[in-house]
Amino acid sequence: MLKKRIQPNRLHQPTSKAGIFYNSKRSISSLSRSVPFFWLSILGLIFLFVHIFASAKIDIAADDNLSTSSINSLHSENEFNKTISVEKLGSNMHPNELTNIPLKSRVYPIYKHPFPCILVNDDKHSHSYSSLETGITFIKIHKCGSTTVADIVSSWRNVFRNKQNITSPTMHCKAYFHHMMAYKLHGLAHRQKEKSFLFTFIREPTERFKSDFYYHGISKAKRYDNASFGNFQHFAQSQLEKRTRYGGYMMHFMTMDNSTLPSFQDKFAFWNPEQPNYVQNSNVLLRHVESLIQEYDFIGIMSRMDESLVVLSMILDIPMKHVLYLNRRQSGSFDYDFLRNQCFFVEKPKASHELEQYLKSDEWYSKNAGDFLLYRAAHESLDRTIDSLGRSRFEEKLKLFKELKAQMGLICDVNCSRCTDKGEVRDKSVKQNPKCSLQACAEVTKRVAKRKKNT
């Protein structure tokens, strides 16, 4: 499917910037000043290369110093050889091509093993499990509805231990749910799949970025006054600088094994400012996206929160009440800043026209190509999983889920926020209100529903 792509860079890219030539030019530039004849030999070499590669019709134009070893490690040797002969290493693609390219989506399999409640005796909300080879791991990505999901995962810690007759209050099921890159989590890359469950939630990449910019850039840190193009560019630059080699912001969080990626020197591996409207090494990127889709047990989608959670309960085979959530109303539009112990107003400024245009551009797509591809593959995978579980059975469950959620909202959605409508900080004790605990609240809701039925 990747064979017949256009190679736009070949049409207008000067030879001096092409792949290996570019690299050798950079790496010998200091030498060449002191040893002029060096240039001659290099020119000779370049000549030879042009000749060899032109006749072999191998496209190396877009190989932006993606070292052979880093690509090689992506695949088994066999696969790699096949890849290089069939697809040509380091091909450039225009966003129009990528948005149409078929992706390998997936039906998330039903988790056939017992619920992976690995009992541990640990602090509440532990950041420090020695290894995540076992247990629940939720990769929390900023501005993807992850606090809502983390609340749910947190409640699993106690729910499932009851099945194992645990009375000690410090024992709980191992569940990790923090804003942390998967590759930094020890043991995750070689987890035991029959004793662990790895999942995350993602969001439409542009929406996620805007929300991040408004929330962190403008409202919380107050680094920016307004949603101008310049301010957004500055913010996005700081966020993406170290992440483009992972394929995007969300991909950075989800990547398990960073050794399969281009090295730090290859920060322009997938997006190069010299060709801002193209995606570099798109075949490597596509395969990285597909490997993530395969690696995770489930990937939820924020804009399809209810559907995602119902599917999650179905593939984990747990009762639906364990995936209910509270619509945590922000009081007014204030949110709590733990570090500064203060409330801040969450601004939702209007993006400037220039910014809206930019967010539709090829450059913006190219910079975040991995995230866009991942998002599309995750959508398809969710749809296919629902089909596989049975549409009508799923719809039924979804309806019930929404009813339960609405009921829980009526009973439990009280003043649980640390901030009042006026932006004053409430005491920590608001959290001790049983109606603010998801688990307690789900129980209350169940009892009320039963009582209503009986009367």
Ligand SMILES: *[C@@H]1O[C@H](CO)[C@@H](O)[C@H](O)[C@H]1NC(C)=O
């Ligand atoms: C290319 O990458 C390798 C390691 O990945 C590095 O040692 C070398 O200096 C880089 N060359 C250039 C021209 O950036």
Ligand SMILES: *[C@@H]1O[C@H](CO)[C@@H](O)[C@H](O)[C@H]1NC(C)=O
């Ligand atoms: C793949 O390439 C490597 C070196 O590039 C070579 O040693 C190996 O034999 C090749 N494998 C196959 C199956 O062609």
Ligand SMILES: *[C@@H]1O[C@H](CO)[C@@H](O)[C@H](O)[C@H]1NC(C)=O
């Ligand atoms: C839990 O305790 C109950 C009653 O004491 C017992 O019947 C059941 O077998 C126990 N379950 C496990 C998993 O030990």
Ligand SMILES: *[C@@H]1O[C@H](CO)[C@@H](O)[C@H](O)[C@H]1NC(C)=O
């Ligand atoms: C937006 O903010 C920048 C600096 O943060 C400022 O220079 C610029 O004048 C502001 N633009 C508008 C329209 O307020």
Ligand SMILES: *[C@@H]1O[C@H](CO)[C@@H](O)[C@H](O)[C@H]1NC(C)=O
């Ligand atoms: C991979 O991640 C580890 C742990 O954070 C880090 O020490 C290492 O430098 C990273 N390697 C690359 C190639 O990014």
Ligand SMILES: *[C@@H]1O[C@H](CO)[C@@H](O)[C@H](O)[C@H]1NC(C)=O
């Ligand atoms: C929430 O708090 C306000 C005052 O801060 C109070 O008037 C209101 O009754 C509370 N609502 C609930 C449901 O407890």
